[in-house]
Amino acid sequence: MSETRSETLVEFDDVLTRYEPVIGLETHVELGTESKMFCGCATTFGAEPNTQTCPVCLGLPGSLPVANAAAVESTIRIGLALGCRIASWSRFARKNYFYPDIPKGFQTSQYDEPLCTAGHLDVEVDGETYRVEIERVHLEEDTGKNLHVGGATGRIHGADHSLVDFNRAGIPLVEIVTRPVAGAGAKAPEVARAYVTELREIIQALGASDVRMEQGSLRCDVNTSLAPIGSLEWGTRTETKNVNSLRSVERSVRYEMRRQAAVLDAGGRVVQETRHFHEDTGSTSSGRSKEEATDYRYFPEPDLVPLAPDAEWIEKLAAGLPELPAARRRRLQEEWGLSATELTWLVNAGALGLVEQTVAAGATPADARKWWLGELARRANDAGVELADLAVTPAQVAELTALVAEGTINDKLARQALDGVLAGEGDPRAVVEARGLAVMGESDELVAAVEAAIAGAPDVVEKVRGGKVQALGALVGAVMKTTRGQADAATVRRMLEERVR
Amino acid sequence: MSTESTPDRGATPALGRQDIAHLARLARLAVTDEELDRFAGQLGAVLDAVAQVQRADAGDVAPTTHAVPLTNVLRPDVATPSLPRDVVLAGAPAAEDDRFRVPRILGEEE
Amino acid sequence: MSDLTALTAVELQAALSAGETSAVEVTRAHLDRIAAEDGALGAYLFVDDDAALARAAEIDASGAAGTGLAGIPVALKDVFVTEGVPTTSGSRILEGWRPPYSATVATRLQEAGTVLLGKTNMDEFAMGSSTENSAYRPTRNPWDHDRIPGGSSGGSSAAVAGRLAPLALGTDTGGSIRQPAAVTGLVGHKPTYGSVSRYGLIAFSSSLDQAGPMARTVMDAALLHEAIGGHDPRDSTSIDAPVPTVVEAARRGATGDLAGLRVGVVRELGGEGAREGYEQGVLDRFAEAVALLEAAGAEVREVTCPSFGLALPAYYLIAPSEASSNLARFEGMRFGIRVGDDGSRDVDEVMALTREQGFGPEVKRRIILGTYALSAGYYDAYYGQAQKVRTLITRDFTAAFDGGVDVLVSPTSPTVAWSIGARVDDPLAMYAADLCTLPASLAGVPAISVPCGLSDGLPVGLQVMAPALADDRCYRVAAAVEAAQGAPLTDRLAERAA
Ligand SMILES: [Mg+2]
C-alpha cells in the first residue's frame, strides 16, 4: 500500500545523536545455471512467458524434483568465499504457504539445516573496515512472476486480476543472510551498500550469477532498526523489500532511520512489518500488516534426499575458487603502484576489471587508467550507460594507446578513432586507416604548411630568433590549424625550429 | 523443525471449532459451520488416538524422514526441452496473454 | 478361445505367442466384460475402448504380442498420470484434467507393449481403505457387491478380481495395495520404498507412497513388478539397484519347498495378547497358512516387535502431515477445477472455495490434521515424535531380520471385507483396517499379500514382509502358499458365478 501522505522524518545527523542503527541484509541471488533448480527447464532471461516450464516447475500433480548439481556447488562456493562452515549434512525443507506464483503450495527451501553457516565479509567504508557476519547461505527456488492487470499501472492494489508467468519459477536462488550489524553509526547506510557491492563482486568473480539488480538476479531485503543510544535491547526492525539498486540499499536504510527516529521521538512504537522501497521518492511505505503471523509449517522435504558434502568434495571446490575481489584489489594496487585513493576511484568507477584487461592486452597501467577514467568515463556518463556497456573492448583501448605510443596518431586523433570504434567501424587501426587519421610525416604538404606559417608571421619569427622560444607555440598552433590537427605537434615544432634558427 | 516449545506430553489439546477454523484458513479450506462441528468432533477423537505417539520413549532417537538412506542425489546442469506453451496453458482454468490468469491478489506487494 | 478374461497374464502370454489369440481379441474380451459388469462394480473411472483397441492392433501389427507383457491389457489406478488420458486421483478437484505427461511406470508399461484398458477407481487421493471416499462412486467387491473392495486401490482390486483386467497397478501408502488385494482374493505387493519410481504418481504421502502390482497369481504379479521396477533418475528417492529377481523367486517358491527358510510370526499383529479387532476367521486362516509354511519346510517362530503397536498413530500423523503439503498445489490456479472466480472474489477466497468444493470430507479431515501436526508449537510433539516412532519400528524390523528370521508374517487385514457404509462416519474404525500393513510402510520394507483362504465366503490374506530390497523373499513365500492351495483363490469366485 503506497502511502501518499508524507511521513515525518528526523534529520539524519539528528538521528545519530539519540539512536544507534542496526542493519541486517537478506540477499537473494539467482544462480546463472543452464537449467532450473529441480528440473531441466532453461533459465534464459526474457524468454516468452511460460515457454520455460514443465510438470516439475509448474507443480503439476505427480511431478518430482531432482536437485541441480551445479546449483549446489555454486552455493558451496559462495559459502567458501564468505568463509562459511560448509555443513556435512544439509537438507531441503518445505516452506508452506499459498500464493498464485508458488506452484506447489510450498517453496522448496532450507530451514534449520542450511548448506553454509557462520561466515563473514569485511567491507571498507572511508578507509575503515567493518566486519559483516554471515549467518547462513542456503539454496532455494525462485517463484513465478505476477503481472497485475487493471487498476493503476501494474500495481497489485486496485488490479482486476493477475497473470502469472512461471518461467522464473524454480530458478535456483541462493539466500545470503547476515547477522545484525551494529556499531556502524552514521556509516550504517554506506556499510549496507558496501556489503551488497562487495557481495555482488564476489559472486561475479565466482561466475555464479550475473548479479544484475535491475533484472532481479540480485535482490535485497534490508532490515533496519534503531535502539536508543546506551540501550541494551535492540529496537523493532522493519524489512524493506523491493530494493533494486546499490544506491537504493543506502537510501532505504537512511530513510528508515529517519522515519523510525520520528516515530520513536513522538513516543510511538515501530511496527514490525514489511515495507516497500520507492525508487522515485527514496521513501518506504508500509506493506499490509498481516492479521496473523504466517505459520510456514516447515518440514524436511521428503521428495529430496539429504545433501552430505564430504571433505574431498568441499576441498575440490575450495581449490577451484578464483582470486577473490579483495585479494585482487590488493594485488593490482601493488602491481600498478596506486595509492589507496587511486584504487578507490578505479573501483568506484567500475573500471578495475576493464583496466586490468586493458593492461593484459598490452597497455601500460597508466595509459589504461587514463583512458578508462577520463575519455571513456565521460562518454559513458554522456550516454548514461555503465562503463562496461560501452561498445569498446579493453583490447581496442589497448590498441588505441599503442597507436598513440608509436606516433601513428596523437591524442586528438585517438579520440576521433574512438568515435569510429564506438560507431562500430571496427578496431582502432582499421578506423585510423579508413578515416585517414594518421599523423602527417614530413610530407610536402606539411613542409608547405610550416613554410607558410613562417612566412605569414615574420614578427613571431623575429621574437623567436630574439630568444623568446615560447613564441614558437603560436607557429605550431598555426600549422596544426592548417593541417586540421592531423600533424604530430612534436614533429611540427622540430621542423619549425630547424627553419627559424 | 519447529524450535518453539512443545505442549506437555500426554496433554492433548482438544480441537475446538475455532482451532479448526484457524487450521482451515491456513490450509485454504472454506469450511461450512456444519463441517466445523463435525470435524471438531471427529478430529478430537483422531487426535486422542494419534497422541499416543507421545507415549513412546524416543527421547534421543533420530527421526526417520526417508526410508532409504540415500544422499547427494543430483542432476547434471543440462537444459532439457520444456513443454510447449499451448500444452501448458491447455490445462489452466483460465489463461490470458500467454499466462495463467488468476483472481485479484490481496496479499502484499512483491 | 473360450473366455479370455479367465486367463492369467502368463496364460495370455502363452496364447498370444502361440498365435491362438491376438491382442485385439484379448482386449475386446476385457472391454466387453467391463461393459457388462462395471456398471454394477464401479471399478473403472475411465475406459477408452477405441484407444485400447487401436493400441492392441498396433501391438498385433508389430508382431510383439506374447513377448514379455506385450499385448496384455492392464488397468492403472487413477493416481498415475497418463498423458492425454483423464486422471483424477479419485477427486472432484481434478475432474476433466488431462495431464501433459505420463508417470514413469505408465511409460514403462507402454514400452513393454501392454494395452491400457483404463483408469481405476480409488479413495480420493488414496486416502481410505474402502474406495468409498472416491468423489465419483464407490466400488463394490466382486465377491459380494454389498461389501467394500478394500482401498485405496479398490478399483484395481475389483477390476482384477472381477476379471475386468488381468493385471492392475495400485499404490500403497499404508496398505492400499495389500489390504484391497487381501479382501478380494488377489496377490498384491508393496515393493521396497524407492525401488519403483514415484514420478507421475500423484503424491499422498511422499515418504511412504509406493506403486506395485496386483494380480490373481503370484507369477503374474512378479511379471508386472519386473516391468515397472528399477531406477528412475526423475525420482530422487529412487534406489539405483537392480530390480529384485521376483519372477525367478516366484518360480522357485512354486515348487512348494521352503526348506531352511526362517519365518517370524509377529506377536503384535494378531498374536497372543494382540487380537483385539481381529476376526476369528482371519486368525484361523492365518494359523492355517503358518502351518502350511511349516509343512513346506520353513522354520517358524514367534517374534516380538514392541513398537509396531505405535505404527497406527505414527502413520496417521506422518501421512496427513505430508498430505497437507502435497495437496496444497490443488488450488485451482494452474490445472483442475476452479470455483467462484466470478470477479467478486480475491484469489484466497477462490482457492478456499475451490478446495472446499473440490475435496471430500476425508481429504479435508486429513489436511486439517496434518496442518495441525506441522504447525509451530506442535511439530515436535506430533510430526517429530511420529518420525522417531518410525525409527523405532524400523529398529524392530532390523532386530528381527538380524536376529535370525528371513521374513515376517501376519494377517494382511484384521477383518474380511466389511459392508459398504459400515465405517464411513467412523474414521478410527476405518483406520484400524491398516493395523497390520502400516509397519512395513513406515519402515519402507517390501510386503506382499497372498490369499490364504476364505472366511464366511470372503477372502483372507497372508502378509509376508522382508528386508529392504529382498522383495524376492516375499514372492517366494507367496508362491509356496499359492502352490499349496492348488489354484488361485479367484478361481472359486469364477466357479461361484458360473
Ligand atoms: Mg528465501
Ligand SMILES: [Zn+2]
Ligand atoms: Zn521445469
